[in-house]
Structures are given as structure tokens and as C-alpha cells.
Amino acid sequence: MTKNNKVKDNNIEIATFYVEDTLMGIDIQHIQEINRHLDTTTIPGASEFVHGVINLRGEVVTVLDLHNILGLNTTEITKQSRVVIVKTNEELVGLWVDRIADVVNVKSEEIEGAPANISGVDSHFFEGVFKMESELLVILDIDKIMDVNSEAAIV
Amino acid sequence: MINKNDELVASYIEEANETLADFENDILIIEEAGANIDIELVNKVFRGIHSMKGSAGFLGLVSIGSLAHEAENVLNLIRNNELVPTSKVADALLRAADCLRGMTNNIDTSNDVDVTEFVNLLQVATTEESTPEVRESLNRDVDIALPTGGLAFVMIKEMELVMWQKQGFDIYVVSIDFFTDIHDKNLTPIDFYKRTNQHGNVVSSYMSTAGIGELDSELPDSMNFVMLFASMLAPADLAQAIGVPESQVSHIATSMQTNWEPSGPKEPSGSVESETQTSAPVEACPVEAIIPASQPVSPKPKNNKPDTVIPTSSTPASTNLRVNVKVLDRLMNLAGELVLGRNQLLQEASDNSSLGMESVANRIDQVTSELQDAIMQTRMQAIGTVFNKFPRIVRDLSSQLGKECELTIDGKDVEMDKTIIEAIGDPLTHLIRNSVDHGIEDPATRKQRRKSPSGTIKLKAYHQAGKVNISISDDGGGIDGEKLKEKALERGIITSDQAADMTHREAVKLIFHPGFSMAKVVSDVSGRGVGMDVVRTNIEEIGGTVEVDTEVGVGTTIVVKLPLTLAIMPSLVLRCGQDRFAIPQVNISELVRIKASNVATTIEKIKNIEVLRLRGKLLPLVRLSNALGITSQFYDRKIDDLEDNQRAQIADRRSGQEPVQAVADLRSGQDRRENTVAGALNIIVVESGHFHYGLIVDELFDNKEIVVKPLGKHLKDCVCLAGATILGDGMVALILDVAGIASHLNLIMPDTEQALEDKARADSQDSETQSTLVFANDPEEFFGVPVEFISRIERIRASQIDSVGGQDVLQYRGSSLPLLHLADHARCKPEPEAAVYNVIVFKISGKEIGLVASNLVDISELPVHIDTVTFRQTGIIGSTIQNEKAIRLIDVFELTEAAHPEWFTQRETTESKENKSNVILFAEDSSFFRQQVTNFLQSEGYEVVACEDGQIAWDTLQDPEHQFGLVVTDIEMPNMDGLELARNIKSDPMFAHLPVIAVTSLAGQDDIEKGMKIGIDDYQVKLDRDMLLAAIAKHLKAARLKSGVLTNSEKHQIRN
């Protein structure tokens, strides 16, 4: 009955995607679903990191612009753009990403601490990195991203 | 350590909190009733605590269990009339409830809580208040014997049995063989448990181990289980329900039943036997309780109420079901989705118009609507859940403050959306606390005031006009407006001028001012800096309003008006830029559409704020596109698409004469082009609290019932938005927060608001002020012009001014407008050289003329008590003081006459003084208007007798020295108003022939109709000189025609 029973080993499944040209990922446990880029309603007066809101089966879900949060250049919405719907304690939040990649199995001990700066992005929002064969996978700290409101206030 | 599953604990917590919420209230009622107990109520409380104890025991919540147990004991005593619920007992119970609540809400640590103190309190209260016999009976044990010999149960607390009986349960001894009764019927013990659990409660039980060996012997083929069972079922039903032969069910007809009142069902003795005889051979006879030899005298019931016999043949069917709110929310969302699907389906069906399809669609349409309604219903909750905590608050607070308060509650059943119920708790608590703390006086003061020492607070919820009103009234000291003013002055919230002007009502409203706490002494209870402003904000946030009505020494009533539901709001959908938005109908007072050609005449600019003159009042305007920082777009009929609207400043677009037009209905499609063409303005006049302004939007769509969805945490800072909704096409539209928009634009709102308030005050206090445009050509010199004289204001470049023959003119739309410079005619400083000037345009004798002004300062309400000496000169009537500045009032007629005497000589000839009976009686209480109107009437050649009110006018009329040809009267006047004067005139045969023209500063349709009925011949606006003169001429002529006396020129006209 305890929660840990189900965890057989320390494998973590990471859903990966590209933001601009950087491969990033989120623990799949945090993800509810991934959608095509839906019609977004922009929010006048909202912070720059808010891309807009979408209608997710009757719920109004805020979509954050990962580009902006991570300090990357905002790109165009393309056919490959996706919205990753992340479950948080309070609500569902969408993350706008440029392209979806594979689900990667990672052992927790293989995740390394993030260097201070990757591809010019502040590591504040990173949980760690995982070295894949051809490239580096940046694992995002979903709590910090969700807290971007207060983060911005502190900085 | 709590190791049961979370769901169970969560449901326990929910249930316990519910029990405790009612508990307080009920205890207070029980306390109030004293010895005269309401057995139903006590039973209810008892059951609540009992089941709490049970659950706690089950979940291993030891501390909660033991405290609940103790509380249960006390309640039981009360129930049995063995303990009078004195305030000491009630206190102990309430404190126990507090402790229970605390533990329940911190369930993980609840077992670490030491409840000894509360247990002791309960015990002390009990022992002090109850008799020794009672104490003894509490602990008495009884044995229950089987008639076949041998004891079925020993050492059963008598109290426990009685307790069940009091609740309407019967006590049975049931024996079950796990093999013959369960195993052989292909049932499992779990099945048995389920059945048993549904039909009653196990008081005690045991498994008879006789015949059961140990591990080394064969497993038994018979296991006899005996339980002492409390059930509401009749014996036969119980036997069937549990699945045993009736013979194995024995009803205990205890002798105790005859001693305690009231009791459960009274089985006729022997009923069990008779029943068993018919159904099965008698194996077991009814058991009976063996009462200890030393049976004490049972206390007599203390009340003489008739016994309440609770029907017990079946358990009442439960009509309520506990549902998780999240499930309901989800249902709501799904219903919303269904509505969308339905809408698309309807669209498709009408497009394809297959008959079968259409009827299916209609059916789904209907079902969907009903489903949505029903789901909405699930969110409704009785306001009682909030009200129930107030008796406790009032009780505790008043005793803490040494006051006596009685709280009456009405309308607990009124239902509202759960969200509102949740949101209203805190504001109401604050209001109730205020009533006790500041409203109700202490008993001594009350006595002095000849009031009963105990104050009354009435809390009432009721439906009114589609809203729920909650009123909180107390018969306390009331709110002293004067004291509020003093305090507000002290704190610099208002100026002394403002204070002097304030009415009682306005002063009372000061309590809503931020940071204004009314407490004379900062008490423990309030005066913590947050106050009524927070209450008001909270209430307004959920779409409500709050009003105060108070009288010093008599009491205060606060009325909170709330919408029934937040989840669905009728709203207006509109477009601004490319996006659609919604505004709740509650915030909208009207829609105004201004045609492009009228924009110039109806929209003015004061200090960079656009204002709309709407029925004589100034309404600040806000462009939604500016407020939201988006680009406004209009509908271009040529290219049938949206175009960016570059012309942001309407003040630059001028022309036309047509009046403001109210938009009644914008549903039809063809209206769209009409109301979105470039230049036309759609203004939504919105209202929220003290904000009142016009919102300029690009396009108006339909009114829709929208489902309100919250915005996520990342959007909490968007003050202009109140939420979001999903439109028929699945897109999200944002809901605008009109108060938020107003405060977002804070920088520009207050000034105009002040102007509006001034105006409002002026309206409420009649015409003692005149709304006046104030301008300055020099920082030291201020001038005012009554706004009625102004036809519009132009902003021009200096280069547009030409000089033609010594006369400045403005080249303007193909014609030229003569300009006036004040300094040319009056003693004042000339306007300084500038690139841009304002030109105030007047229309005099059918001609337009412009007065050049440097800076427009404000439009304000100036007192009409004017000083006609200090600054009196040509073109200046006099001066008045505002904010320590002298403002010189311009007489535009005189000024124009000074500049263009030729405009006036013409009139002189047509309106010659041919007839001596051209004497006008003029009644007007305002000296300013009296003088202005008298002046221009005299300058037209009329003889005028001016009177200060209707009474004087009436007296003057009857004075035979005067012969009048016509009466001009103000409406609002002291002593005798214009209507009465007119009535007197028209009903007196001597004067009935006299034409009466009423003049007002504002001609409202209502007034006009009222006046016309009385016989007033015409209505005119006071300062519209041309119209008034024309009306006077017309009516004099008509009167003369009637009497046959015509002027020469008139005769001439008729002949032609």
C-alpha cells in the first residue's frame, strides 16, 4: 500500500522535446498529455512568459512560453509546435515547445548536475543533464518553472 | 501513526467538520432551551458525536475518540433529562468541540494532543450539574440473560443500551452460525458483515469458542457468533435482512424502557413470541435484561412534553449523497463541452436541414440544457453552512466584551453557489463581529438609552430580484456620521470642504474607505487595520454589493446583495482588437452608440480624459484597447475585414448634430456593419462599486450565458481580467473586470471621478451649483463658462487662425469661425503665445463664435452664489470661489455683444417693445440663474419681475399692481415649487390663460410629462437662451391671438 512499492528500480522516463535547438525533457510523471498547438487566446497585460490560454476540454489552461522563461529567442508557431500539458498540484499548465522528441529512459544516478550555463541558458530552471549519445538532454525542474512568477519577482 | 488509507481519513475529516459545524449552533440552542430540551435536536447532536467517536475509534484516533466519548456521555445525560444544559455545560461542550476540530484538522498529530483538560472540563461540568443517582446510573452495568439459561452478555453498560433506545433503536440478541447461516448459503463472512452493518450497530459481540479446538484438531463445522445488536428494524425484518431464522433474533424488552422517557418503539410485550410462533418453532425465547438488585430510582423526566415516538419500522431513505466537489467541477466542465458539441450539432443540423437530423439535434439540445441546469443545481448550497457559525461567534464575543447579544437567524435555506458561500464567510463574519463589537452597546449604556440590556442582531437571507440579499441589522448605537467625518478629516482622507458638503449617507460610506477603522478603542476583536474596505472588496469580487443604513442610537442595517451563482453569468460578448471579451451584465448599466458624425459633439476632453456627456452628466471614457494595451480595429465595409483603427483621438473628429443614440439591440447580423464602421463608437457604460465609466470597444456581439472559469496562477496579476470562458466555437474569451480596469488606469480616474461626484452631489442638492468649464490663460486667473452654453471645444493650431479685418477667425471646414479673445473685452491677461489653443465654441443668436483659451483646467460644479461686485465688468457676471481660487464667470452674451453688437440689434427690431403687456413673472430660487435669465430677458425688451420662490411668485401674481403676460418658473424651489405654482395658476380662472414655461437645468422626460399634466405649456433648459426666447415669443403670440390682441408685425404676418 505504500507508494514506493510500485517503483521497481530507479529508472526515470523522460519525455523530451526541443525548445529552439536545445533538447530538454520532463519526467513523464509530470505530464498529462501533449497536444498540437491549439488556438491560443492571448492575455493582454500578462507577463511575457505567458503565451496565452487554451481550452482543454472545457478547462482554461495557461500556456507558458518556455522560450521566454529560459531566455531563448521566441520562434514561430509551426506545424511541429506542441503544448505539453503538465500536472501541478493546483492546476494544469501548458508549456509551448517547438518539437517533440522521444521518451528516454534514464537511470537517476546517470543524471548529472547542470553546469551553470548551457547553450546560453541559465541553469536555474534545470534539474540536471543527461548525456545521450549524440547530444545533451537538459532535464527541467518543473517546480521552478511553475514558480516562474515568484522567481521573476525575486530576480 | 495513522495508517488507514487516505480516502477514509479524508472522508472522516469532512464528516467530522460537518458534524462540528452544526454542533456549535445546536449546543447554543440547547443551552438556550435549558431544562426544556428539544429531544430531536439533542438526539441529532448526540448521533453526530457518536458516529464521530465510532469513526475515530476505527481509524485509531485515540485522542479524538476519547474526547468524543466524553462529550457523548454528557449529551446522553442531557438527553435523558439528567443534566440541565447550563452555560457551564455548554461551555465545556463547545471547548471540547474546538479541541476536536483542531485535532481533526491536524489529524496526523491528533494522537499527540492531550485532551485531559477538556475531558476534565466535561466531567466537572457533568458532576457539578447532575445528581448522585444519575452519576451512579451512568456506570451501572447490566447482564443480559438468555431465557434458556446462561448469560448472553455480561457487564454491558446500561447507559449504552439506553442510548440506543433513545435514538429509536431496538436491542436484539442475534445469534449466527457461521456455517449453517453463512457458509452453507454460499456466503462469506464479508457478506455477513455488509448486511449487518447496513441494518444496525453491534453493541457487543462474541464468538462462542466452545467446540472450537486448536491448530492440532480439525477445523470446526460450527461457529456460533452472538451479538448484541441495535437496529431499527422489526424482528422479522431484521432476521431476514441478516439472513438468519427469526428464531435466532431475540428482542430485548428491557424493563428500563418503562423508566426512561422518551423511548423508542414500544413493542407490545410478547410480540416476539407471537411472531416467532408463526414462522418457526420456538428455540429461543425472548431474552430479558437482568437488572441489578440495587436498582436506583430513575429520575423523572423534567419536561412534560409528550413523548416523541419515532417511527422505526424502516430507516428513513437517505435523499442526499456526498459527492466530491472536484467531481462536480468536472461534471460542470463536461457539461460545458457538451453544450459546445450541441451548438456545433445544431449548426450542422440547420445547414444540412435533414428532418431526422434536426429532430435529433433538438432533442439533444433540450437534454443538454436540462443537464446543464441540473449540474448547476448540484453546486448550490444552503447559506446555513455559513450562518451556523455565527451564534457561537456572537456568544463568545459578547461575553468577552461584557455585552449581551441575541442573534436571530432567518433564511438558512436560501441556496447559493458553493463558491459564493465559501467566499462570503469571512466578510459576513467581519460584519457580525462589527455588530457585536461596535454596534451593540454594553448593558449599562443600553439601560441609559432605555433599551433592553440585551441587544439583538438579526441575520437574514432572502431572495430579491434574482439576487440573494443578506441583511445584518442590530439595534445598537448606530454609526455616527459626524464622528466618521472628524476621523476622516484627522486622517486626511477628506478635506474640510468635503466634510462640510457631506450628507449623512455619504459620511457613513466613509467606513468603506481603506484603512478606516471605526473602533473607538482598538479592541481585541477588530481595529486591526483591515476593515470594512476589505469586506467591501471581497463582496465586490464575487459580484456583490454592500450598503449601510444607520441611525445614531437606533441601530445599523447592512445589506449585502449577492448573485445566485458565479458559475454562470449572463454577459455581453464584445470584440476589441482581434479578441473577444465578455463583461458580466451585472456590471453594465447601458450601451451607448455614437455615430461617427456625432462623436465630435458628444465627446469632450478634459485633461486628456475623454468624457461623454450623457443626459447632462459627465462620464469618463476608457478605451478598452488602451487599457489592455492592444490595437483597436474597426470593421471596414469596403474590404469586409478588420482594419487597425489609427484614429485614436475622437476629439479630433468633428461634425454633425445628431444626438447620442442608445443601442437597444445588437443581435441581428446586419447591425454589425452599422455598429462597427470606422468612427462610430460603441460605449458600454459600466458600473462597479464607486466606479462608473464608459468603455469604448470595437464591436458588440450577443448577450450570452457564459460559464466562468478561473484563470491560472500565472495570470493572477492581470487586474483587468476576472476570469475566462469558453465560447460556442471553443475559443477562450476573457472576462473583463471593470473595477480592475478602472483601478489599473488609476492615474487618470480620480479627477474625473471627483468631477462626477461633484456633479452627482449637485444633482442631489438641486441647482445650487452649476457645472462649469474652468479654464485659465494665466496661472493666476481662472475663468468659468456654464457648460450648457458650450456647443463644443476645439483644439487648434495657432497657424489655423487668420486675421480678417482685425477680427480673428478660425478657418474651419470650409467656413470661418469668429474668435474672441477675453483680454480684448475684459480686464485680464491675454493668453500667452502658443502653438496650440483651445477654442470654446458657443452658439449665440444662431451664429457660432469661439472663445480662445490656453488651458482647460476642469469641469467642476461651482456654487451659484456668486460675488457680483469684485470682478463685475463687461463679459464677466461675477466670481465664485472654489478650492481657494477665484473663478470669474463669463457672461457669453455680454461678451459676444461687446464684440459683435450687430448680432443683437437685429433681434431688437423684431422683438420690439410694442406691447406693454409683455411682462414676465419669473420664479427662480438660484440667484445666479435669476440674474442670468432676467438679464437676457430684459435685454430682449421684456419687463421681468423676478421672485425667489413659488410662494412669492404666487403672491406677486395676485397683486393687482402687476399685469403679466407669461410666467417662467423654475421647478425645484423652496416653499412652493414650480409644479405647485403652475397648478395654482392653471386652476385659478383669473390666471388660467397665462402661458407657463418651466425651466430646469435638466429636462427629464418624467418631469416633462408630470408638468404637462398640470398644464405647463412648455419646458425649456434654463440657460438655452435662444430656445427660451423663442418659446416665450411663441407663447405670448399664441396668448395674444387668443385674446385678439396682436402686435402690428403679427397682424402684418397674418395678413400675408
Add this chain to the structure above:
Amino acid sequence: MSEHVGIQDKNIELNPDGKITAANADEFRQELLELVESGILQITINLNNVDMIDSKGLAVFIVCHKTLAAKGGSLTVISDNEELCNLFHLMRFDEHFAVVKSE
């Protein structure tokens, strides 16, 4: 039929699965008897993998408790099944041996 989770001193935790019914109750009894005879006095039976217990199965607990109690040992039953726990409570089994939830 049951998986021995571990034996420490004189304790043992049994983790039976499936059903404890007339079909196998006697086998289970024999198993318990052997354990007791081997000197084990503290027996914990984890019922979380058991999906059905009939009257015969129930009897096993009674006899097991009786046996252990007589020898100064004790029986502990682990179950997270609410209904089963409630049944044990209704029968007051929990007054004789420990009925607990798993951690």
C-alpha cells in the same frame, strides 16, 4: 500455500495469496501447526494478497489465536481491506489479537 516472508527469532510473517476457504483452510492450518510446533510463537499473517476468506478460513484464525495464546505467543493480522477489518472488529477479534494496517 504461503510465502514465508521472513523468520526472525520466533517471529514469522506469512504472506498467503488467493483464497483461504474450505478448499485449502485445512492445509493452511497444518502449515501453521508445523510452524508453532517448530517453536514459532509470533505469527503475522498478511492478508493483503488474499481476495477471499470464507467461514472455514475464518476458523483458522480463531484456532490459530487460541493455540498461540495458550502457548504465550500472539497472532497479528495485517490487512488493508476495510471491510475485512470491520468484520474483525464486529466480531471483536481485534480484542483478542492485533489487526493492523500495513505500513
